[in-house]
Amino acid sequence: MNSCQDIDVRLIRDDEIPEWVRALNAGFQRPPTASGAEIEDRGSYLVPERTLGAFDGERCVGTFRSFAQEITAVGGAAVRADAVTNVSVTSTHRRRGILTRMMAQGLAAARERGDVVATLISAEYPIYGRYGFGAATTVAEWTIDVPRAGLDRRWAGPDDGGRIDLVDGAYVRKTGPELHERLRRAKPGVVDRSERWWQVATGALVPDRVAWTEPFHAVYRSARGEVEGLLTYTVDERWGDRKQPVETAEVKDMLAVSPAAERALWRYICSIDWVTTVKTGWRAPDDLLPHLLPDPRAAGITAQADCLWVRVLDVVAALEARTYGATSSLVLEVVDADGPAGGRYRLDASPEGASCARTTEDAELTLSVGELGTLWLGDESAVRLVALGRVREERAGAALVADALLRTSRRPWCPDIF
Numbered sequence: 001m002n003s004c005q006d007i008d009v010r011l012i013r014d015d016e017i018p019e020w021v022r023a024l025n026a027g028f029q030r031p032p033t034a035s036g037a038e039i040e041d042r043g044s045y046l047v048p049e050r051t052l053g054a055f056d057g058e059r060c061v062g063t064f065r066s067f068a069q070e071i072t073a074v075g076g077a078a079v080r081a082d083a084v085t086n087v088s089v090t091s092t093h094r095r096r097g098i099l100t101r102m103m104a105q106g107l108a109a110a111r112e113r114g115d116v117v118a119t120l121i122s123a124e125y126p127i128y129g130r131y132g133f134g135a136a137t138t139v140a141e142w143t144i145d146v147p148r149a150g151l152d153r154r155w156a157g158p159d160d161g162g163r164i165d166l167v168d169g170a171y172v173r174k175t176g177p178e179l180h181e182r183l184r185r186a187k188p189g190v191v192d193r194s195e196r197w198w199q200v201a202t203g204a205l206v207p208d209r210v211a212w213t214e215p216f217h218a219v220y221r222s223a224r225g226e227v228e229g230l231l232t233y234t235v236d237e238r239w240g241d242r243k244q245p246v247e248t249a250e251v252k253d254m255l256a257v258s259p260a261a262e263r264a265l266w267r268y269i270c271s272i273d274w275v276t277t278v279k280t281g282w283r284a285p286d287d288l289l290p291h292l293l294p295d296p297r298a299a300g301i302t303a304q305a306d307c308l309w310v311r312v313l314d315v316v317a318a319l320e321a322r323t324y325g326a327t328s329s330l331v332l333e334v335v336d337a338d339g340p341a342g343g344r345y346r347l348d349a350s351p352e353g354a355s356c357a358r359t360t361e362d363a364e365l366t367l368s369v370g371e372l373g374t375l376w377l378g379d380e381s382a383v384r385l386v387a388l389g390r391v392r393e394e395r396a397g398a399a400l401v402a403d404a405l406l407r408t409s410r411r412p413w414c415p416d417i418f
């Protein structure tokens with residue numbers, strides 16, 4: 001067996017894309033081949049200076065790439081992120097430190113570029129904490145037992161002057177991006193979407209290996225005629241033994257920039273004849289949905305887990321990018337053994353913004369860079385992390401101050417998997 005040091009971890013060349021794609025498929029337990037169509041498609045968006053391969057001779061045995069992303073901080077600012085994805089190590093070469101080497105190169109390049117945070121969606125919980133990432137958002141999926149929800153089955157559309165229309169993919173490609181931009185400015189944790197994202201979501205581009213079923217797209221327009229919500233869903237075609245329809249509608253995407261849109265679209269999907277079950281897809285854990293139903297217990301949580309992970313690369317820029325729930329100061333000792341974020345920082349925060357600088361003052365709270373990533377979007381409680389032994393109070397009451405500053409009234413949400 002070759003030792004880790006015999007493995008060459010480096011940026012890939014253009015002519016190595018086919019081998020890299022094959023290795024990615026093998027690492028993700030997909031048939032270990034790479035078709036011409038897939039190579040061409042991946043080659044169209046891979047960024048060569050952000051695509052790493054680990055090579056055992058000419059054989060690619062590790063893949064890692066990133067792309068430029070913007071993530072919304074608390075308060076609405078768009079923060080530069082290095083979005084890490086397509087991480088894999090071939091099963092014959094696992095646990096020899098290949099990921100650790102790829103990650104070190106990837107994060108160093110991100111820091112060099114001036115990215116403020118790195119982000120990723122983790123395949124398994126235990127992988128990325130060691131590299132300074134912290135779980136920063138949670139998702140929940142509800143399954144609605146429609147007949148038990150207590151809704152009036154005679155509902156015929158929104159009663160607020162707005163309306164719902166079914167539209168096609170071309171319309172979604174035209175109106176979706178602007179709607180998403182509005183959501184993104186308002187919701188911490190949302191990341192930007194590329195043109196390619198909308199093409200894939202609407203079937204204009206069907207990547208190799210993806211089975212495409214044309215979904216339904218419904219938009220909600222307010223009384224003023226403005227598009228405020230978009231719902232994309234599929235319906236299976238299932239009938240029960242007694243000749244009654246028992247269909248499940250599955251939400252693929254649902255964006256709403258007003259509570260009216262949210263209310264109307266959930267109400268709509270629960271009103272479709274033949275549909276007895278609605279699966280919501282991965283929503284923010286404080287989604288309004290269950291409480292829009294007369295009987296909220298009809299919506300049971302069927303999945304709940306961490307979603308977006310954040311790795312802070314530049315503490316000052318990350319903390320200055322957001323707003324805070326109160327006016328106060330806090331001195332943080334950030335532990336980041338081999339990384340760029342370690343040190344002591346004084347944060348002077350207010351609802352309008354903040355200033356942050358390195359300091360020699362006594363620390364009030366000691367935390368790892370991963371815990372800082374977990375707290376950054378406002379979802380977790382410093383008091384809770386102290387109770388878990390993951391954050392240490394150097395001054396009694398400092399965690400309460402941190403919560404008053406950092407936490408938000410609504411929870412962050414990352415609607416996308418990347």
Ligand SMILES: CC(=O)SCCNC(=O)CCNC(=O)[C@H](O)C(C)(C)COP(=O)(O)OP(=O)(O)OC[C@H]1O[C@@H](n2cnc3c(N)ncnc32)[C@H](O)[C@@H]1OP(=O)(O)O
Binds near residue numbers: 097120126
């Ligand atoms: C953002 C994304 O792309 S998420 C997708 C991640 N990819 C996958 O899950 C595909 C299947 N898995 C793999 O390809 C590999 O197992 C990887 C990429 C997760 C890990 O690669 P490896 O080269 O084996 O990791 P490496 O040897 O650098 O491990 C470093 C440490 O992390 C630990 N570790 C790595 N993977 C895991 C895991 N899945 N679960 C628990 N611990 C892990 C190792 O045990 C090791 O710990 P140690 O330092 O205490 O000995």
